[in-house]
Amino acid sequence: xxxxxxxxxxxxxxxxxxxxxxxxxxxxxxxxxxxxxxxxxxxxxxxxxxxxxxxxxxxxxxxxxxxxxxxxxxxxxxxxxxxxxxxxxxxxxxxxxxxxxxxxxxxxxxxxxxxxxxxxxxxxxxxxxxxxxxxxxxxxxxxxx
Numbered sequence: 001x002x003x004x005x006x007x008x009x010x011x012x013x014x015x016x017x018x019x020x021x022x023x024x025x026x027x028x029x030x031x032x033x034x035x036x037x038x039x040x041x042x043x044x045x046x047x048x049x050x051x052x053x054x055x056x057x058x059x060x061x062x063x064x065x066x067x068x069x070x071x072x073x074x075x076x077x078x079x080x081x082x083x084x085x086x087x088x089x090x091x092x093x094x095x096x097x098x099x100x101x102x103x104x105x106x107x108x109x110x111x112x113x114x115x116x117x118x119x120x121x122x123x124x125x126x127x128x129x130x131x132x133x134x135x136x137x138x139x140x141x142x143x144x145x
Contacts, residue, residue, distance in 0.1 A: 022053070023053060023118055023122045024052065024058075025051060025052055025053070025121045026051045027051060027052060027078065028048060028049075028050065029048065029049040029075050030047070030048060030049075030075070031047045031048060031049045031059060031073055031074065031075045032047070032073075032074040032075065033047040033059065033061065033071055033073050034071060035063075035065065035069055035071050036070040036071060036087070037069070041072065044061045044062075044063055044065075044071065045061070045062050046061060046062040047059055047060070047061045047062075048060050048061075049075055050098075052114070052118070053118070054103075054114060054115055054118060055102060055103060056088065056091070057073070057088070057100070057101050057103075058098070058099070058101075059073075059099055059101060060096075060097050060098050061097045062097055063097060064093060064094075064096075064097055065090045065093045065097075065099045066093065067091070067092070067093055068089065068090060069089070070088070070090075071087070071088055071089075071090065072085070072087055073085065073086050073087075073088055077113060077114070077117045079117070079120075080117060082113050084113060084114055085106070085110055086103045086104075086105065086106045086110065087104045087105040087106075088102060088104055089101060089104050
């Protein structure tokens with residue numbers, strides 16, 4: 001029995017608060033990716049995840065990807081080591097192998113993982129530094145004892 005899947009972009013965007021909906025995390029993760037053509041997979045060599053949000057991702061590959069094509073993505077979320085898989089559609093592409101993809105199918109479990117991981121990354125960005133600020137006009141060398 002196949003896992004229940006949904007479209008992140010349309011089906012779950014309403015479940016996200018505005019900051020989560022637009023938050024895009026910059027990264028540099030190797031991805032196992034394949035172009036899906038007529039039911040067959042063509043592996044995409046040297047594919048790297050450059051950024052990710054709940055609705056899609058930016059990737060680079062040694063190949064230029066055609067607009068509208070479907071690809072499969074598989075990688076592990078940093079820090080947690082949990083796998084993430086999705087089917088995605090190429091929505092923009094350039095001649096240097098950069099492209100943007102929109103997630104089309106993601107299992108509910110993997111969507112929850114991604115959403116939770118992105119929420120953690122968003123909160124890390126919003127948490128103020130715990131180290132005290134230097135007094136105005138001070139130099140670091142003056143603060144050492």
